[in-house]
Structure formats: C-alpha cells, structure tokens
Amino acid sequence: MVYPWIEQTGCCELVLKSLSSSVVNWEQVGVVRKAERPEEANLLVIGGWINPEQAQNLKDVYDRMLKEKLVIAVGSCALSAAAFANDENCVAAKDILPVHYFVPGCPPRWDDILKGISAISKIGMQNKTVRDILNDSGNDHVF
Amino acid sequence: MSIVKRPDIKSSWYVTSIVKGMALTFRNMIYNLFHKDEMPTVNYPEEKYEYGPRFKGSHILTVKKDGSIRCTACMLCATNCPADCISITAAEHDNPEVEKFPISYEIDTLRCVYCGFCEEACPVDAVRMGPEWQQPGLNGSSFVHDIQHLTRRPNLKGGYTSILDEEERHNSGI
Numbered sequence: 001m002v003y004p005w006i007e008q009t010g011c012c013e014l015v016l017k018s019l020s021s022s023v024v025n026w027e028q029v030g031v032v033r034k035a036e037r038p039e040e041a042n043l044l045v046i047g048g049w050i051n052p053e054q055a056q057n058l059k060d061v062y063d064r065m066l067k068e069k070l071v072i073a074v075g076s077c078a079l080s081a082a083a084f085a086n087d088e089n090c091v092a093a094k095d096i097l098p099v100h101y102f103v104p105g106c107p108p109r110w111d112d113i114l115k116g117i118s119a120i121s122k123i124g125m126q127n128k129t130v131r132d133i134l135n136d137s138g139n140d141h142v143f
Numbered sequence: 144m145s146i147v148k149r150p151d152i153k154s155s156w157y158v159t160s161i162v163k164g165m166a167l168t169f170r171n172m173i174y175n176l177f178h179k180d181e182m183p184t185v186n187y188p189e190e191k192y193e194y195g196p197r198f199k200g201s202h203i204l205t206v207k208k209d210g211s212i213r214c215t216a217c218m219l220c221a222t223n224c225p226a227d228c229i230s231i232t233a234a235e236h237d238n239p240e241v242e243k244f245p246i247s248y249e250i251d252t253l254r255c256v257y258c259g260f261c262e263e264a265c266p267v268d269a270v271r272m273g274p275e276w277q278q279p280g281l282n283g284s285s286f287v288h289d290i291q292h293l294t295r296r297p298n299l300k301g302g303y304t305s306i307l308d309e310e311e312r313h314n315s316g317i
Contacts, residue, residue, distance in 0.1 A: 022183065022184065023183050023184060023185060024185065024187070025184070025187075028186070028187060028188070029187065029188070076226070076253070076254060076255065076256045076257075079253040079254070080251075080253045080254045082226040082228070082253075082254045082255070082256050083225045083226045083256055085226070085227070085254070098282075099282055100281060100282050101279065101280070101281055101282065102253060102279060102280060102281075102282065102286065103277075103279040104252045104253055104255065104277045104278070104279065104286070105257060105277040106255075106256035106257050106258070108277060108279070109192075109194075109276060109277075111187065111191065111192060111276065112276060112277060112279045113279075114187050114188075115279055116279050118188065119281065120281075
C-alpha cells in the first residue's frame, strides 16, 4: 500500500500522467490513491530533469513525508542527469536523496514504472529482504 | 447592466442530463461485458503490452560466425554518444590480421538515453538495440553492463550473429 507524491518535469511527465488513466491502472499494483499533500505520502516518484532550485524543493518534500520514505527515480535525467551531466543546472536524484528503485529509459515505458511501484510497495507491507523482492519482481540481470 | 436569470425548475433538477449521462455509462458497460476483446484496459502483471519490432530496448553486441566479438573498438559509438555512457578499452589481438579488439566494453544504463545513435554510427553492425525492455531494478543491482552481459545474457539465447562476413564486408565496401 503506497500513497505516491509525484514530482514531474519534462517528457517523463507525460508518462507519469498516463499511469492513472483508464488504460493503465496503478491501483492494480498497490497504489491506494494519490496523495494530495506531501504529509500524506510515503512514496516519492521523481520524473524528469531536476535543477538546483528544484533539488532544494525535493529535499523539503522528502522531509515532510511520512516516516516510511520510499523514493523511485524515473527516467535518465533524474537518474544521472544523462545528457546534461556536464551542465551544472541539472542534478542527479541519487546525489540529493536515497533512491530505492531506478527506472532507466528516456522516457521509460509505463510497464517498467508499474514494475517498480509493485516491487517497492512490498517493502513496507511485509518483512521482506531486498533479495526476496528482487526475485518476485522477475529481474533477470540481478547479481 | 446585465441581469442574471435564475434557472427554472425544469433545468435546476438536472434530471435530463443525469439520465443522459447514466445512459452513456450503462451503454458502455453493457457493451464491454459482451465484447471483452475490444476492451482497451490492460491487466498489467498478467498480460503485457506488446511493442513493435522497431522498439529500441537494451543493447546487444553481435558476434561473428566463429563466436568471437564483432566489435573492432573503433570508438565511433563512444564518440557519438550524447550521454557519454559507453566506455571502451581497446587491446591488441593475438591474430596479426586483426587490428584491435575491445577488452572491455561497458554501457552505463543509468546514463543511456536509448537514442540509437550508437547503432547508427557503428560501421560493422556490432551494436544493436534489442527488442527487450530497459531493465529497472532496486538500488544495489548492477546497471553497468559488461561484454558478457551484452553478448550472452540468458534472454538472447546464445547471442546474435552478424550475418556480414569479413570478405563480403570488404567487397561491398562497408
């Protein structure tokens, strides 16, 4: 059970908005409903590029969240500032926050984001180890 | 000065519009019950959406017919990459006819933007964008793929062989 709070920019915004559409339902992978304030959320989904002002904003949102703080980074810009890594106006999410799940792609398919949400929603529910969750999510390249 | 007219009783009940709207929803509901194949909804974990054959997924390094790696370490893909995610180390080959070969070829999938420029730049058909999806994973799993993963991961079932032979390639001028 997760209550996601979404921070979205750029073209990943279009993919993240389609997650709660009629074709793709994120209720079927463990999302109860979208949080209306950061105080109600326990999952932070970061999609798209992050500039330094927004990085400060993200830290504030992360502090205001519930005690159980889960973070998913979506898209190459949020993961490692892919093509803008030499530009100081773009920051990687893993440098400012502890990220639990990475979804690569530019932009990623909605299948992968749902896979991430369904994998990470089991962290809070049961006392599962990381290896159990990885085995359930069906990743092939896990060492 | 405009005077706002209050709605009369007929339109203030909104009965006709409610009936119209509910008729639409029930019509669609009953239609979907008897036409399950035409439903646009995807039951995600059980059934998966199929993308076209030109889908640009995770990378594949092709091999020659004798099983050795196709790449000649010319560095064109690493130069053309907009995100600098490919790192190649070239080495001398034992065979004097072969100029050089990559002793390590690593792709950082966290930085890759899946643009396909490496596939376009490659002159010897060594890098391809495969039909698989990008691989998401928890923090701690490996995202930097080496040669072993790119050529012979279990999903590829033995690896992709590049059809072009060495002589055919030189004759056709590629």
